[in-house]
Amino acid sequence: MEAVIHKVGQIGVPVNDLKRAITFYQEKLRLNLLFQTGNMAFFECNGLRLLLDLPENEASAHPSSVIYFQVEDIQKAHQEMAGRGVSFISAPHLIARMGQRETWMAFFTDTEGNTHAFMSELDV
Structure with a gap:
């Protein structure tokens, strides 16, 4: 399996x-x-994007970084990871449309309560 x-x-x-x-x-x-x-600013860091953002809610307002794991097919990744028992906060949803590209994300928690996300950028 890939x-x-x-x-x-x-x-x-x-x-x-x-x-x-x-x-x-x-x-x-x-x-x-x-x-x-x-409430977001995006920086380039040698191929890795750094997002600075004002937390949208109190659950997100903690001094921790969110790791965004890039996946090719966010719907497939969501389905597969949910099947493995990953606890999702949100289903895949559109975050931003920038020209001819869309950024989609699905947020989940790890075993320690940290929030992370799967992200996918698609040509539209």
Whole structure:
């Protein structure tokens, strides 16, 4: 059986002050700001995307990073992993449409209560 996970495509870092965090990552760490949308900012880090975001709810507001595992077919990955007993917080859903590409994610928890996600980027 072929592995479902191809690579880590993104790491999310919850922040309290997005403007301050953007300044730090851009000016201090010299990372390239790809784009900012809503309460999120995305940086390029040698093929790995770094997401800074203001947590949407209290459950997400903790000093931990979210690992986004890139998969080719998010529906298939969701079905397969749910069958293995992975506890999903959300089914696959559209996160952002950027030009001719869509980003889809499905969030789940590990055994320690950490939130992670499967992500898939599709041409539309």
